[in-house]
Amino acid sequence: MTAYQELAARAARMTAINNAQGILGWDNETVMPHGAAETRAESLAALALVHHDMICDPKLGDLLEEASGEDGLDAWQRANIREFRRSWLSETALPPDLVEASTKAVARCELRWRQARQEDDFAGLLPSLAEVLRLQREIGKAKGERLGLSTYDALLDQFEPGLTAERITVLFDDLAGFLPDFIGAVLDRQAGEPAPAEPQGPFPIPIQKDLAKAFMTTVGFDFERGRLDESTHPFCGGADNDVRITTRYDENRFASALLGVMHESGHALYEQGRPRDWLNQPVGRSRGMGVHESQSLIIEMQAARSHQFLSYAAPILREAFGGEGPAWTADNLYRLYTRVSRSLIRVDADEVTYPAHIILRFRLEKAMIEDDLPLADLPAAWAEAMDDLVGITPPDDRQGCLQDIHWPGGAWGYFPTYTIGAMTAAQMFDAAKQAKPTLPDCLAEGDFGPLVGWLRENVHGLGCLYEADELLVRATGRPLDASIFENHLRQRYLEGI
Amino acid sequence: MTAYQELAARAARMTAINNAQGILGWDNETVMPHGAAETRAESLAALALVHHDMICDPKLGDLLEEASGEDGLDAWQRANIREFRRSWLSETALPPDLVEASTKAVARCELRWRQARQEDDFAGLLPSLAEVLRLQREIGKAKGERLGLSTYDALLDQFEPGLTAERITVLFDDLAGFLPDFIGAVLDRQAGEPAPAEPQGPFPIPIQKDLAKAFMTTVGFDFERGRLDESTHPFCGGADNDVRITTRYDENRFASALLGVMHESGHALYEQGRPRDWLNQPVGRSRGMGVHESQSLIIEMQAARSHQFLSYAAPILREAFGGEGPAWTADNLYRLYTRVSRSLIRVDADEVTYPAHIILRFRLEKAMIEDDLPLADLPAAWAEAMDDLVGITPPDDRQGCLQDIHWPGGAWGYFPTYTIGAMTAAQMFDAAKQAKPTLPDCLAEGDFGPLVGWLRENVHGLGCLYEADELLVRATGRPLDASIFENHLRQRYLEGI
Numbered sequence: 001m002t003a004y005q006e007l008a009a010r011a012a013r014m015t016a017i018n019n020a021q022g023i024l025g026w027d028n029e030t031v032m033p034h035g036a037a038e039t040r041a042e043s044l045a046a047l048a049l050v051h052h053d054m055i056c057d058p059k060l061g062d063l064l065e066e067a068s069g070e071d072g073l074d075a076w077q078r079a080n081i082r083e084f085r086r087s088w089l090s091e092t093a094l095p096p097d098l099v100e101a102s103t104k105a106v107a108r109c110e111l112r113w114r115q116a117r118q119e120d121d122f123a124g125l126l127p128s129l130a131e132v133l134r135l136q137r138e139i140g141k142a143k144g145e146r147l148g149l150s151t152y153d154a155l156l157d158q159f160e161p162g163l164t165a166e167r168i169t170v171l172f173d174d175l176a177g178f179l180p181d182f183i184g185a186v187l188d189r190q191a192g193e194p195a196p197a198e199p200q201g202p203f204p205i206p207i208q209k210d211l212a213k214a215f216m217t218t219v220g221f222d223f224e225r226g227r228l229d230e231s232t233h234p235f236c237g238g239a240d241n242d243v244r245i246t247t248r249y250d251e252n253r254f255a256s257a258l259l260g261v262m263h264e265s266g267h268a269l270y271e272q273g274r275p276r277d278w279l280n281q282p283v284g285r286s287r288g289m290g291v292h293e294s295q296s297l298i299i300e301m302q303a304a305r306s307h308q309f310l311s312y313a314a315p316i317l318r319e320a321f322g323g324e325g326p327a328w329t330a331d332n333l334y335r336l337y338t339r340v341s342r343s344l345i346r347v348d349a350d351e352v353t354y355p356a357h358i359i360l361r362f363r364l365e366k367a368m369i370e371d372d373l374p375l376a377d378l379p380a381a382w383a384e385a386m387d388d389l390v391g392i393t394p395p396d397d398r399q400g401c402l403q404d405i406h407w408p409g410g411a412w413g414y415f416p417t418y419t420i421g422a423m424t425a426a427q428m429f430d431a432a433k434q435a436k437p438t439l440p441d442c443l444a445e446g447d448f449g450p451l452v453g454w455l456r457e458n459v460h461g462l463g464c465l466y467e468a469d470e471l472l473v474r475a476t477g478r479p480l481d482a483s484i485f486e487n488h489l490r491q492r493y494l495e496g497i
Numbered sequence: 498m499t500a501y502q503e504l505a506a507r508a509a510r511m512t513a514i515n516n517a518q519g520i521l522g523w524d525n526e527t528v529m530p531h532g533a534a535e536t537r538a539e540s541l542a543a544l545a546l547v548h549h550d551m552i553c554d555p556k557l558g559d560l561l562e563e564a565s566g567e568d569g570l571d572a573w574q575r576a577n578i579r580e581f582r583r584s585w586l587s588e589t590a591l592p593p594d595l596v597e598a599s600t601k602a603v604a605r606c607e608l609r610w611r612q613a614r615q616e617d618d619f620a621g622l623l624p625s626l627a628e629v630l631r632l633q634r635e636i637g638k639a640k641g642e643r644l645g646l647s648t649y650d651a652l653l654d655q656f657e658p659g660l661t662a663e664r665i666t667v668l669f670d671d672l673a674g675f676l677p678d679f680i681g682a683v684l685d686r687q688a689g690e691p692a693p694a695e696p697q698g699p700f701p702i703p704i705q706k707d708l709a710k711a712f713m714t715t716v717g718f719d720f721e722r723g724r725l726d727e728s729t730h731p732f733c734g735g736a737d738n739d740v741r742i743t744t745r746y747d748e749n750r751f752a753s754a755l756l757g758v759m760h761e762s763g764h765a766l767y768e769q770g771r772p773r774d775w776l777n778q779p780v781g782r783s784r785g786m787g788v789h790e791s792q793s794l795i796i797e798m799q800a801a802r803s804h805q806f807l808s809y810a811a812p813i814l815r816e817a818f819g820g821e822g823p824a825w826t827a828d829n830l831y832r833l834y835t836r837v838s839r840s841l842i843r844v845d846a847d848e849v850t851y852p853a854h855i856i857l858r859f860r861l862e863k864a865m866i867e868d869d870l871p872l873a874d875l876p877a878a879w880a881e882a883m884d885d886l887v888g889i890t891p892p893d894d895r896q897g898c899l900q901d902i903h904w905p906g907g908a909w910g911y912f913p914t915y916t917i918g919a920m921t922a923a924q925m926f927d928a929a930k931q932a933k934p935t936l937p938d939c940l941a942e943g944d945f946g947p948l949v950g951w952l953r954e955n956v957h958g959l960g961c962l963y964e965a966d967e968l969l970v971r972a973t974g975r976p977l978d979a980s981i982f983e984n985h986l987r988q989r990y991l992e993g994i
Contacts, residue, residue: 016543019536020517027520031528035722036739039516042777043736046513050547225532239540242533280539 003066004077007084008281010054010063015280017051019239026244029231055091064088076283076465083282083464086161093146094139102135106410113408122379122397129408130375136412137369152369155413160288160420162467165366167480168416171423172359174482176389179356182486183391186340186352186493196335197327199317203254207320211254212247212261215313219265219299220452222272234260236267236296240279243271254321255337259300266299267292269452273460284463289414291468293421294428295459301351301422302429302488303451305337307497308444338492342392344399351422352489353390358419360385361404365412424472426485428459431476500563501570504581505778507551507560512777514548516736523741526728552588561585573780573962580779580961583658590643591636599632603907610905619876619894626905627872633909634866649866652910657785657917659964662863664977665913668920669856671979673886676853679983680888683837683849683990693832694824696814700751704817708751709744709758712810716762716796717949718742719769731757733764733793737776740768751818752834756797763796764789766949770957781960786911788965790918791925792956798848798919799926799985800948802834804994805941835989839889841896848919849986850887855916857882858901862909921969923982925956928973 001009021044028040064085067073073081109128116125137151144154153164213228226243238244245264249257270286278284286292303309307330314330317323326332340350346357364381367373373381382401387393394400406414429451433439436450443451458475466474473479491497498506518541525537561582564570570578606625613622634648641651650661710725723740735741742761746754767783775781783789800806804827811827814820823829837847843854861878864870870878879898880890891897903911926948930936933947940948955972963971970976988994 012539013543013546016539017547020521020540020544023521023524023537023540024517027524031724033720033722033724033739035719036736039736039738039776040520042509042513043517043520046510047517049510050514222532223530225530227528227530239533239536241536242530279536 002070003063004070004073004081007063007067007081010057010060011080011084011282012280014051014054015240017047017054019242021047021051022237022239023242026229026237029233029235029237030229030244030246052091055088060088076278079465080278080281080283083285087282089146090143090158093143095142098135098138098142102132102139102410105131105135106408109408109410110405113402113405117398117402120396120398120402122402125402125408126375132408132410133368133375133412136410137371140369140412152366152413155369156416157413159411159414160290160417160468162469163288163290163416163420168362168420171480171482172355172362172416172419175355175419175423175486176359178482178486179352179359180389180391182489182493183340183342183352183356187342189494190340193335196332196339197325198336199254199321199323199327201253201321202251203321205249205251208249208254208257211317211320212258214316215258215261216245216265216268218446219262219269219303219448221265221268225272226268228261234264236264236271238271240271240274243268254317259304259337262304263296263300266296269299269455270295270460273452273456275461275463278463283465287459287462287464287466287468287471289417290420290424291459291471293417294424295455297422297425298429298451298455302425303443303448305334305351306440306443307331307334308440309446310334310337311444312446340493342390344386344392344394345403352493355419355422355485356389358415360389361406361415362419364401365407365415369412420480423480423482423485426488427472427476427478427481428455430484430488432458499567500560501567501574501578504560504564504578507554507557508577508581508779509777511548511551512737514544514551516739518544518548519734519736520739523726523734526730526732526734527726527741527743549588552585557585573775576962577775577778577780580782584779586643587640587655590640592639595632595635595639599629599636599907602628602632603905606905606907607902610899610902614895614899617893617895617899619899622899622905623872629905629907630865630872630909633907634868637866637909649863649910652866653913654910656908656911657787657914657965659966660785660787660913660917665859665917668977668979669852669859669913669916672852672916672920672983673856675979675983676849676856677886677888679986679990680837680839680849680853684839686991687837690832693829693836694822695833696751696818696820696824698750698818699748700818702746702748705746705751705754708814708817709755711813712755712758713742713762713765715943716759716766716800716945718762718765722769723765725758731761733761733768735768737771740765751814756801756834759801760793760797763793766796766952767792767957770949770953772958772960775960780962784956784959784961784963784965784968786914787917787921788956788968790914791921792952794919794922795926795948795952799922800940800945802831802848803937803940804828804831805937806943807831807834808941809943837990839887841883841889841891842900849990852916852919852982853886855912857886858903858912859916861898862904862912866909917977920977920979920982923985924969924973924975924978925952927981927985929955 024040024044024047032040064081067081105128109125109132112125112128116122136155140151140154143149143157144151147154147157149157150165156163156165216228217223225241226238226245229244229246230248231246232248234245234247236243236245245261245268247257247260247264270292274286275284310333311330314328314333318328338351340352342353343349346354349357360382363385364373364378368375368378378401379397383393386400406412432451432454436454439450442449459471462471469479521537521541521544529537561578564578602625606629609622609625613619633652637648637651640646640654641648644651644654646654647662653660653662713725714720722738723735723742726741726743727745728743729745731742731744733740733742742758742765744754744757744761767789771783772781807830808827811825811830815825835848837849839850840846843851846854857879860882861870861875865872865875875898876894883897884890903909929948929951933951936947939946956968959968966976
């Protein structure tokens with residue numbers, strides 16, 4: 001057995017463990033009885049330890065070294081070694097006591113956060129959040145030393161390899177220059193039109209479920225290798241060849257469940273479209289959280305909220321729910337699902353204001369990691385940035401800096417991927433339309449073939465063969481460019497295209 | 498850390514892996530999409546290997562030795578070491594190449610069996626079944642040498658530790674002397690009465706589900722630590738604090754689903770009643786397959802098919818399904834669910850003839866393992882034994898020696914546990930009624946409290962603290978005794994009590 005073959009065998013075994021973790025994770029959120037929580041946590045911890053032991057095997061470094069020197073490896077195999085080394089470097093960069101300290105601090109802080117958010121008590125959260133921040137800094141420093149990155153870039157790298165604060169700053173500054181005036185212009189335009197009408201329920205949940213599955217089939221979800229279920233917080237999880245998405249239903253509104261399903265279906269198409277021959281190898285994984293988010297947003301934001309798709313979907317929805325009247329026209333639904341408002345909560349934000357919520361979080365978390373913003377000053381800095389970017393200030397911290405779990409949860413460096421994903425989605429959708437001119441007309445007939453075909457060829461089927469930058473340049477002809485996203489917003493929200 | 502503490506920590510980790518396997522196994526049978534089968538098999542194989550590596554750790558033998566010599570251990574701790582040593586001895590007895598050869602031979606033979614059964618082609622199955630038999634003999638020999646047991650006893654020991662062929666022979670010979678005439682007498686008695694009436698459906702599946710859950714609650718199933726789902730083959734599985742049973746529904750008959758649920762609930766009560774403080778340790782496990790089967794049969798056969806419980810259940814069933822007429826009386830349902838007939842298929846057999854099916858399988862498999870019966874002669878030997886014991890001969894091998902997966906599946910030594918379970922159930926139920934005289938009247942009110950309380954105290958909560966024999970003697974005052982089971986059959990089927 002060559003060193004490369006030995007590596008591939010080890011990767012397959014680690015993937016098998018990851019797949020077990022994925023299914024247990026799904027089970028946790030969907031069907032597990034409450035009383036099993038502690039037992040399940042033990043199982044997940046045992047599997048994490050098994051996986052960690054596998055990647056920390058002292059022989060692995062030598063195998064990677066040796067395999068890199070082997071002759072006759074093709075591009076996929078070389079990329080496979082590169083990706084294996086990448087996760088090996090990252091996962092072995094941290095001393096075990098730092099991992100343990102961080103795990104414990106996060107568990108404590110998340111618990112504290114649930115209470116602090118409820119009670120609007122930032123001061124009460126401060127000590128445990130400061131501890132998480134301190135440990136995130138240490139983690140970033142340790143990984144950064146190993147990977148040759150700055151502390152914050154090392155945190156970013158965990159979610160989107162190769163992404164740097166320098167790069168994000170250029171892109172986000174461009175967007176931050178564009179958004180405030182743009183939001184004002186969109187709101188002015190909306191004010192000059194009659195408000196869209198809300199379809200009136202109730203919308204029976206069995207019908208919502210049938211529609212969700214029908215739309216999943218429309219976009220190309222493969223039910224032979226995946227499922228749809230329910231959970232409090234929708235997600236895309238599961239395992240290779242077993243991609244499980246969830247949604248939640250509300251009898252009074254169907255849009256949240258169905259657009260949520262479109263979003264998760266975008267993630268799922270990526271997972272189901274990864275290269276079959278490399279599924280259990282590092283090179284067969286998805287490229288990163290930014291690219292992943294772009295795939296969900298292409299389906300949910302670019303395609304499903306388009307005039308074309310809504311002209312296909314409106315009569316289906318109207319018939320399924322027995323709806324009547326002007327609320328059910330494609331045009332009304334389009335205006336409803338592209339409605340913009342200045343709002344305080346990120347997860348409820350629309351496509352236009354969402355990036356503003358992200359830009360401020362990126363700026364603040366970077367400043368905190370780099371010790372340029374004392375944690376105690378976060379609430380004030382948050383309010384100021386909200387005012388600048390969204391044009392609204394939170395009346396309290398619950399609707400301000402206490403709203404998200406990411407920081408208490410130790411996911412520093414994650415936020416930027418949401419907006420990197422949105423920009424990437426716009427740029428890819430634009431390129432796909434140029435490559436497949438019938439794409440919009442096909443959406444109007446419920447045919448996602450041209451779009452998903454383009455994504456499979458240019459994104460899904462490539463796994464980690466290329467770095468994220470190269471993937472995008474190959475797919476769209478240029479690096480990530482904020483102006484394409486801005487053009488998309490301008491066309492949709494000012495020109496009504 | 499003492500050697501005992503180190504052992505306990507290792508046991509907890511192994512249990513955490515077992516629990517993960519249990520949930521993945523449940524997922525396989527209930528919700529997994531077809532296309533995930535291969536990926537799932539990889540995960541289960543990886544977990545099996547992880548578990549195997551843990552138990553084959555060369556340090557384990559020394560730790561067991563050292564812990565056994567420690568002072569100050571209580572009875573539970575000493576039993577814990579004994580049970581840990583038992584599984585260690587058994588799992589490390591086999592050379593890895595024998596395990597691998599057996600796994601492969603079983604996989605081939607099961608596949609071949611599905612076809613052979615369909616085509617009634619015993620000759621076609623013979624070569625692969627011979628290979629499984631040969632390897633089972635080797636496995637029995639290797640384990641037997643390690644454990645100081647004969648080859649067949651070593652196979653038995655895998656399913657019910659401590660059970661021997663000598664013991665079974667005495668019990669089964671007693672029963673075999675009783676059954677043929679008894680079956681004749683029961684059929685004569687039945688012939689002298691009008692046949693019971695079948696309630697006429699359809700019986701809507703949502704109603705069957707609600708009833709299943711209601712009856713589970715009645716017997717004491719804890720839904721905070723368990724679930725009910727559907728699968729092709731009903732089972733009780735899952736994990737500690739997460740006991741998952743399944744059933745299958747047929748709109749034309751409700752009894753199969755509901756009595757099946759009672760059966761699995763009996764297994765589940767055992768699992769949910771194991772000692773909480775020892776759940777993740779060897780001593781906290783269930784005692785063996787025979788004892789486990791006794792718990793399902795106490796609920797399904799002894800309690801649920803009693804006059805008392807059926808007098809409680811009949812009006813509930815009638816009301817839920819909107820039934821009318823004489824088919825819905827408690828007396829009719831009693832006669833329906835205690836109907837006896839000479840039949841060919843074990844899984845469809847009634848309480849009276851079932852043991853005859855088992856006795857013949859025990860005799861035949863023991864003879865084959867001990868080389869006293871050539872495999873080629875199995876069909877003829879089967880037909881003869883069926884004629885002797887059940888009074889009917891199969892027209893073909895599909896309804897004869899090809900009907901069960903156990904032998905192709907490598908589960909030699911498993912069959913006897915079904916009837917050991919039935920005898921144990923009768924003996925325990927008898928003892929429980931003596932200890933709790935209100936037990937039958939309580940069943941008539943849907944109150945399983947006295948029965949389940951007795952089971953928790955005398956069986957469930959004891960885990961593996963005692964060997965199976967001692968468990969039974971402590972609970973019932975004597976070792977397993979075929980005459981109690983025979984008395985039960987006589988009372989129910991001849992005296993109608």
